[in-house]
Amino acid sequence: MLTETDVIVIGGGIAGAGVAAELAGERRVVLLEAEERPGMHTTGRSVSVHSETYGSPCVRLLSRGSRDHFLEGVDGRSFASDRGCLYLATEAQIERLDAFGGQPTVAPSIERIGEAEIRSLNPLFRPGVVVAALYERHAYSLDVDAIHAAYLKRYRRAGGVLECSAGVAKLEYSGGQWMAEAGSRNFRAPVVVNAAGAWGDVVAGMAGVQPIGLQPMRRTVALVDAPTGVDPSRWPLAIDIDEQFYFKPDAGKIILSPADETPMDPCDAWTEDVDVAIAVDRVQQVIDLPVHRVAHSWAGLRTFAPDRTPVAGFDRQAPGFFWLVGQGGYGIQTAPALSRFAAAMVCEQGMPSDLAEFGLQAADLASERFACRE
Structure with a gap:
């Protein structure tokens, strides 16, 4: 069976769901998962x-352009809740903390605080270990499931077609059209959006398009109990300035990570016990957190382009092939802005005006910025 459409989107994660939802009102779209x-x-x-301080300067612009979407939410329910974010420094890390805080895209959003205020935000910090921090008051926890579900719901309401268990087995370009074989069906469209995450270069290779050099990296997360009698719900997210660990509250427990970046091939990632142990040890060095058991642990792949900034735009050497990959660890927080940008580019409508006012440029996201593709 052959389905004719305007755009084929490959990948139903936040990137694919977001751009599909933005496109569905303008184009006929099939989303393949x-x-x-x-x-x-x-x-x-x-x-x-x-x-708005995390990631590369371009990522920060995309995050800024996504904030209103999260705060407004849908049907009167916000996707965001107040959290705050602390970048932590020991005495030996002060110079790096101040260098980070002095960056033009960071400085307006943070304030430098000392040990007393750090401990007022989280009294479990060990005295004399973390001596300074940068505090981003207006950082938010995000309801990822609700954000993703809202995009998919909006997509279906606009008439978009979602095909699950439809991994792309073949992708070819002929006569101005892309033909995708997925599951037991064939789909044809003049535009294909590669939002395949860790499999982005695999999809490109299947299509005969030069890969970018995407690198999936495993990130480990563990969930542990809060100390007896301690309510961590109002703690800010805490990140080591050298990004050797982070921790944050979650439904009465504490999420922690060693902020590992283990290079992997695209796969369904699983935790390694040693990474969980490293996470616990690093966090325990800065806060008084007895860990008697790990309630749950998991891992995921964060896929980076060579410069750790997302890639979004048509490939100059492959007509109708649109990249939407390399979001790294910033895919959720940049999704609204990046989805709007990508949909505008696919529809040849130009940069959304608010993103242009923030200073975003299409060249910042283009695949041609990499030397291997010149």
């Missing part, structure tokens, strides 16, 4: 926080 349901890999394992 390899798994039995969307969001089973990176999107479904995210503990995302919206921070």
Whole structure:
């Protein structure tokens, strides 16, 4: 069976769902998801926080352009809740903390605080260990499941077609059209959006398109009990300035991570016990947190482009092939802005005006910025 459409989107995670929802009102769209349901890999394992200071300068612009979407939510329900974010420094890390805080896209959003205020935000910090921090007051916890589900609901309401258990087995370009073989069906469209996450270069290779050099990296997360009698619900997210660990409250427990970045091939990632142990040890060095058991642990892949900034735009050497990959650890917090940008580019409508006012440029996201593709 052959389905004719305007745009084929490959990948039903937050990137694919977001751009599909934005496109569905303008184009006929088919969204192809390899798994039995969307969001089973990176999107479904995210503990995302919206921070306008996290990531590369371009990522920060996209995060800024996404804030209103999260705060407004849908049907009167916000996707965001107040959290705050602390970047932590020991005495030996002060210079790096101040260098980070002095960056033009960071400085307006943070304030430098000392040990007393750090301990007022979280009294479990060990005295004399973390001596300074940068505090981003307006950082938010995000309801990832609700954000993803809202995009899929909006997509279906606009008439979009979602095909699950439809991994792409073949992708060819002929006569101005892309033909995708997925599941037991064939789909044809002049535009294909590669939102395949860790499999982005695999999809490109299947299509005969030069890969970008995407690198999936495993990130480990563990969930532990809060100390008896301690309510961590108002703690801010805490990140080591050298990103050697982070921790945050979650439904009465505490999420912690060693902020590992283990290079992997695209796969369904699983935790390693040693990474969980490293996470516990690093966090225990800065806060008084007895850990008697790990309630749960999981891992996901964060897939980076070579410069750790997302890739979004048509490939100059492959007509109708649109990249939407390399979101790394910022895919959720940048999804609204990146989805709007990508949909505008696919429809040849130009940069959304608010993103242009923030200073975003299409060249910042284009695949041609990499030397291997010149």
